[in-house]
Amino acid sequence: MNSLVVAALLLVLLAVSYQVGLSRSRAVATGSTLKMHSRPNYHGMMVALWCLIPAALILLAWLFFGDNIERSYTLSLLPPEVVNSDPNQLRDVLRRVEQISTGYGVVGDSQPYENAAGQALQEFRLLTFWSIVAAAAAVGIIGLLAMRARIAPRLRARNEFETIIKFLLAVCSGIAILTTVGIVASLLREALRFFTFISPIDFFFGTVWSPRFAATASGDYGQYGLLPLLWGTLMVASIAMMVAIPLGLMSAIYLAEYAPRKVRAVAKPMIEILAGIPSVIYGFFALVTLGPALSALGDMIGVPIRATSALTAGIAMGIMIIPFVSSLSDDIITQVPRAMRDGSLGMGATKSETIKRVILPAALPGIVGAFLLAVSKAFGETMIVVLAAGNAPILRFNPFDATSTVTVSIVNQLTGDTNFASPQSLVAFALGLTLFVMTLGLNVIALYVVRKYREQYE
Amino acid sequence: MMFNAPESQKMNTNAAPVAIADPKKVDLPTGFKTVRTPDPEPRPVRVHADDVCVFYGSKQALFDVSIDIPEKAVTAFIGPSGCGKSTFLRCLNRMNDTIEGARVEGKITLDGEDLYDPKLDVVELRARIGMVFQKPNPFPKTIFENVAYGPRIHGLARSKTDLEQIVVESLKKASLFNEVKDRLHEVGTGLSGGQQQRLCIARAIAVSPEVILMDEPCSALDPIATAKIEELIDELRANYTIVIVTHSMQQAARVSQRTAFFHLGILVEEGPTEMMFTSPAEKRTQDYITGRFG
Ligand SMILES: Nc1ncnc2c1ncn2[C@@H]1O[C@H](COP(=O)(O)OP(=O)(O)OP(=O)(O)O)[C@@H](O)[C@H]1O
Ligand SMILES: [Mg+2]
Numbered sequence: 001m002n003s004l005v006v007a008a009l010l011l012v013l014l015a016v017s018y019q020v021g022l023s024r025s026r027a028v029a030t031g032s033t034l035k036m037h038s039r040p041n042y043h044g045m046m047v048a049l050w051c052l053i054p055a056a057l058i059l060l061a062w063l064f065f066g067d068n069i070e071r072s073y074t075l076s077l078l079p080p081e082v083v084n085s086d087p088n089q090l091r092d093v094l095r096r097v098e099q100i101s102t103g104y105g106v107v108g109d110s111q112p113y114e115n116a117a118g119q120a121l122q123e124f125r126l127l128t129f130w131s132i133v134a135a136a137a138a139v140g141i142i143g144l145l146a147m148r149a150r151i152a153p154r155l156r157a158r159n160e161f162e163t164i165i166k167f168l169l170a171v172c173s174g175i176a177i178l179t180t181v182g183i184v185a186s187l188l189r190e191a192l193r194f195f196t197f198i199s200p201i202d203f204f205f206g207t208v209w210s211p212r213f214a215a216t217a218s219g220d221y222g223q224y225g226l227l228p229l230l231w232g233t234l235m236v237a238s239i240a241m242m243v244a245i246p247l248g249l250m251s252a253i254y255l256a257e258y259a260p261r262k263v264r265a266v267a268k269p270m271i272e273i274l275a276g277i278p279s280v281i282y283g284f285f286a287l288v289t290l291g292p293a294l295s296a297l298g299d300m301i302g303v304p305i306r307a308t309s310a311l312t313a314g315i316a317m318g319i320m321i322i323p324f325v326s327s328l329s330d331d332i333i334t335q336v337p338r339a340m341r342d343g344s345l346g347m348g349a350t351k352s353e354t355i356k357r358v359i360l361p362a363a364l365p366g367i368v369g370a371f372l373l374a375v376s377k378a379f380g381e382t383m384i385v386v387l388a389a390g391n392a393p394i395l396r397f398n399p400f401d402a403t404s405t406v407t408v409s410i411v412n413q414l415t416g417d418t419n420f421a422s423p424q425s426l427v428a429f430a431l432g433l434t435l436f437v438m439t440l441g442l443n444v445i446a447l448y449v450v451r452k453y454r455e456q457y458e
Numbered sequence: 459m460m461f462n463a464p465e466s467q468k469m470n471t472n473a474a475p476v477a478i479a480d481p482k483k484v485d486l487p488t489g490f491k492t493v494r495t496p497d498p499e500p501r502p503v504r505v506h507a508d509d510v511c512v513f514y515g516s517k518q519a520l521f522d523v524s525i526d527i528p529e530k531a532v533t534a535f536i537g538p539s540g541c542g543k544s545t546f547l548r549c550l551n552r553m554n555d556t557i558e559g560a561r562v563e564g565k566i567t568l569d570g571e572d573l574y575d576p577k578l579d580v581v582e583l584r585a586r587i588g589m590v591f592q593k594p595n596p597f598p599k600t601i602f603e604n605v606a607y608g609p610r611i612h613g614l615a616r617s618k619t620d621l622e623q624i625v626v627e628s629l630k631k632a633s634l635f636n637e638v639k640d641r642l643h644e645v646g647t648g649l650s651g652g653q654q655q656r657l658c659i660a661r662a663i664a665v666s667p668e669v670i671l672m673d674e675p676c677s678a679l680d681p682i683a684t685a686k687i688e689e690l691i692d693e694l695r696a697n698y699t700i701v702i703v704t705h706s707m708q709q710a711a712r713v714s715q716r717t718a719f720f721h722l723g724i725l726v727e728e729g730p731t732e733m734m735f736t737s738p739a740e741k742r743t744q745d746y747i748t749g750r751f752g
Contacts, residue, residue, distance in 0.1 A: 152504035261558065340593035343658070346591070347608045347665065357607070362598045427731055 003127060006059060009133055012329065013051050017144045021047030024151050034153035042157040049164055050147035055140035063133045073124055077117040097121060187436060190420075191427035197423035198224050203430060209393040209404075211413065211424050221423045228395040228432065232403035236385055237378035239314025239399060240321055244374055247318070248325025249367070255326070256333040257355055268330070275323035283387030286316035292387060298400065305400040309389035314399070317384050321374050328373070332366035333359060365450040372446035376439040382407040407429050474715070492524060493739045495729030501528035504699045505550060510564035512545050512554065519545045522564070523725045525718060527669075532691060532700045534710035534731065536744065537720035543703045546720070547671050550635050550701065551587040552580050568669070583605060585612050588662035592674040594654035596646035596661070601638050604646040604657055605629060608665035624664055632660035633690050652683025659690065663698075670694065672702040676709065707747055711735050719743045 025043035029036050074097055074224065075083055082093055096110055100118025110118075151157075195203070198221065206225020251271060255264050289308035295314075298305030305311065336359050344354040360367070390402025393409060413428045503528040512520040520542045522602070535543040545554070552573060554560040566573045568626050573583060585608065596604050605625040608614070615621035625642075629635035634656040646657050655675055662670055672691075676684040691700060691713050704710050710717050711731060718728040719740070727740040738744045 242565070337595075339591060339593055340597065342553065342589075342591060343595040343597065343661075344607070346551065346553060346584060346589035347611070347661065348581045349607075349611050350581055353611050357611070358597050 005129075005133060007231075009137060010052065010055065013055055013137070013140045013144075017048040017051035017140070018044040020148055021045070021151065022143060024148050024379040028151055028153065032153050036153050037155060038157035038161075041157070043151050044162050045161055045229060046157045046164075047144055047147045047151075048313055049161070051140045051144040053164075054143045055136040058132065058139055066128070066132075069128075070077075070121065070125065074117055074121055077113075077120055079113055082113070101125065107177060122308055184436070187429050187433045189428055191433045193429045194423055194426035196222060197426070198444055203427075207395050209409070211427065224423065224427050224430075225453060226431070228393045229404060229406045229409050229431070230434070231383075231395055231397075232393065233379060233405040233407070234388065235310045235399055235403060236314045236317060237375060237407055239311060240317035240378045240381075241371070241375060243315055243318025244321035244325050244378075248322045248374075249329055251322070252326040252329035252333060253355060256330050257351065257359070268327070271323045271326055273323075274320070276326070277320070279320060279381060279383040280387070282316045282320045283384040286312050286384060286388035290316055303400065306390060306402055308388050308402055310389060310399040310401070310403040313385045313387075313403075315391035316388055317381055320381070320384065321377060323372055325374050328370035329363070329367050332363045332370065334364045335366075367452045369446045372442045372449075376442045379435060379442075382411060386411055406435050407447075410435075413424065488524070490724050492725045493684060493722070493727040493729075495727075495733055497528070497730055499720060501531055503527065504529040504569065505701075506567045506570075507546075507549070508565040508567075509564065510546065510549055511564060511713060512542070512563075513561045514557070519723055520549075521723045523720075525701060525725060525728055527701060528716065529699050530695060530697070531715040532695050532702060532713050533716045533718065534714035535701065535703045535718050535720060536705070536707065536710050536746070537726075539705075541720040542723045543720050544673050546725075547589075547673055547703055550669070550671055551584050551589055553584075553589065555580065561660045566746065571687070573629065579701045585665045586667055587669040587671060588665065588667035589656070589671065590658050590662055590675050593678050594651055594658050596649070596654050596657050598645065598647055601629075601646045601649070601657060602642040603659050605664050607661060612665055628660040628664040631656075631663050632656045632687065633693075634660055650683070652679050652686060655679060655683070655687060656690065659687075659694075663694075667698070669699040669701065672700065672706060674703050677685040684709070707735070707749075719746060 021044035022040050024047070025036070025038075025040035029040070071094070074094065078093065078097075082090065093111075093114060096114050097117045098121075100110065100115060101121040103122070169360070204226050206223060206226045208223045208225045209228045210223050212220060212222035251267075255268055255271075259267060268457050287308065291309070291312040294309075294312055295305050295307040338357050340362055341354055344358045345351070349357070385405045385408050389404060389408065391404050391408060392402035393404035396403065410428045410431050413425055413431075492750075503526040507523060507525050507527075510520060510523045511518060523542075523546055535547065537543055547576060548554045548557075549562050550573075552562075554562055562574065568583075568587065572578070595652065597607060599607070602625055604620055605628050606615075608626050610622055615624055626635060629638065634653060637653060638657075646654065649657060654677070659670075659675075676687050679687065688709065691702065694700060695715075702710075714731045716729065717731045717734040719726045719734065719738075719742070721742055727734065727738060727743045734743065734749060737748065
């Protein structure tokens with residue numbers, strides 16, 4: 001209901017202000033001998049922005065500070081001994097008050113002061129909501145009137161509009177960047193907390209991964225050696241790339257260079273459909289079909305292959321990445337100018353010589369970039385390895401054996417009852433940070449490679 | 459109708475240029491006979507085309523083109539845009555094969571050997587008939603590698619020194635060597651437009667072709683670079699058979715010994731350059747050369 005009201009308010013403000021600007025502009029134009037600098041729709045949009053931006057700012061401010069204000073209001077309603085009791089108890093009380101105020105009711109009995117606070121909170125909420133809406137509307141209308149008064153033939157509404165738009169776009173990209181920074185900062189903070197329990201040396205160079213359960217904690221947290229997980233990740237990702245790179249690149253070359261138009265029109269979307277299959281389905285396929293098949297194959301040739309192993313997960317992941325590699329490479333190959341092809345074919349080179357010696361080198365930076373992106377996708381992939389890698393975080397070099405990866409361990413450490421103060425769950429942040437640094441490193445390398453080749457080729 | 463019978467040729471001379479320039483008013487020009495003027499002292503023929511028709515899908519782009527291309531001379535193809543000059547040039551080394559939907563009919567021979575013989579090796583043919591394109595298109599490789607490309611794929615050099623010699627020779631023949639001798643191992647795309655085009659010529663020469671086809675090789679270049687290339691073409695004429703497509707009448711007049719005028723997919727007239735530019739037999743040639751249409 002509340003969000004509907006807000007949306008309706010904004011829409012009404014938008015429509016009204018735009019129309020006001022438009023008609024005011026027309027009126028000024030007819031009443032004046034001067035030529036208008038900007039067309040009426042720009043005046044309309046300026047008025048709309050002047051109206052909407054202040055209103056939206058008020059609403060946003062409430063979004064950010066509303067919770068805190070409500071919390072302090074609630075605390076002021078509770079008896080002091082409850083407020084000063086221990087944090088866990090206070091949290092429970094606050095939760096019950098919240099539930100009463102939203103009308104969902106509570107489990108078990110509630111104290112009378114809780115009921116009273118709940119009622120009061122509900123009224124307070126209603127009151128503040130409508131005052132905020134009213135304030136937003138009022139501020140919007142003030143903005144509207146102020147802008148309307150400015151409309152004049154010489155007003156450079158077009159240029160001002162441009163400036164505002166530029167500013168809004170910058171704010172949007174700023175939000176994206178800030179979010180990233182925030183995520184990294186929180187990863188870093190929690191990871192540092194983890195390192196107060198376990199020394200970084202034991203974490204980064206440890207060869208044994210066996211975290212104890214938090215429940216049995218008695219000062220002994222278990223061992224958190226990253227190496228088995230890192231090795232598992234690298235092994236699964238390399239197997240995946242060994243599947244995805246040749247298959248993806250070859251199919252891209254076939255589609256871009258050899259396939260008749262009709263085949264291409266059918267085959268390209270078909271391969272891209274592979275990219276639309278959720279990864280859990282690949283994991284399922286690996287577990288149910290691929291793993292047993294590989295293990296049967298192993299029996300036949302006399303090599304023991306486990307059904308859930310690095311190999312199984314790697315192959316399934318490779319198949320998942322094929323469309324990624326192939327459609328990126330295909331785009332890059334088709335972008336190589338026709339003049340290059342003609343030049344080579346005109347020298348009497350065959351098609352495959354042309355591809356090998358001219359097209360692939362010219363497309364290389366882009367293709368390497370595509371590969372590195374695919375690798376970082378492989379590093380981050382979770383579902384397939386959870387299902388098909390066997391979850392054995394042991395440092396073993398045999399790809400036919402079960403293994404585990406960084407992502408799987410993050411899942412394991414965070415599922416079930418978690419208490420974010422123990423190393424058992426904090427380690428997930430350290431692992432996440434490691435993963436993040438790895439993919440970041442890959443992307444930096446990818447950028448560097450691309451830039452280096454671009455300089456050379458342009 | 460106008461081109462249906464050979465007798466109608468006389469009528470052409472009276473036809474208004476406007477009517478000719480509008481393709482819709484021209485009936486299918488099959489049966490039209492090209493007006494030919496032989497050289498005063500005939501040269502040996504290298505490439506011979508007989509009734510060549512080219513189709514792009516269902517659209518016909520060339521109608522019964524027949525021409526003899528003489529040895530050790532420059533033949534210029536001129537004509538308004540879209541008349542089929544490039545299309546015909548591409549027929550001569552079968553580059554039309556690389557265009558989806560393109561179909562070539564008729565007969566083209568090189569020294570009497572049928573170019574469209576299914577048994578013929580296209581790859582080898584293109585080494586014998588090289589091509590230089592409108593826009594310089596050096597490969598994204600070093601200058602050395604660009605020139606060495608052809609000799610490498612055709613296995614022309616037996617040793618490294620052999621290859622170096624071929625590269626240097628070709629660069630010299632393309633009069634580029636002095637400008638690039640200190641930076642053979644820098645990328646070819648770093649050269650100026652004119653140098654790039656000479657690099658492409660060097661690349662074509664490196665496989666010792668017998669015929670060199672050039673499709674508007676100077677259209678992306680400034681007058682000075684153009685003059686250099688023209689000079690180069692004039693030198694190359696001593697050893698190669700050259701066909702050049704150009705939009706510049708002056709260029710055709712300066713570099714070529716024979717000129718062929720194409721219009722709307724037919725070869726209208728063909729003869730010694732001097733005669734084509736002073737006293738063409740066809741009214742349309744005259745109109746085009748004097749800039750009245752095209
Ligand atoms: N790849 C192609 N597919 C379809 N039609 C084509 C193709 N290439 C050329 N054509 C058509 O064939 C005709 C002749 O084209 P061509 O390129 O040979 O002309 P041109 O004389 O070289 O022109 P210009 O002087 O502009 O280069 C034109 O009508 C053109 O539209
Ligand atoms: Mg052309």
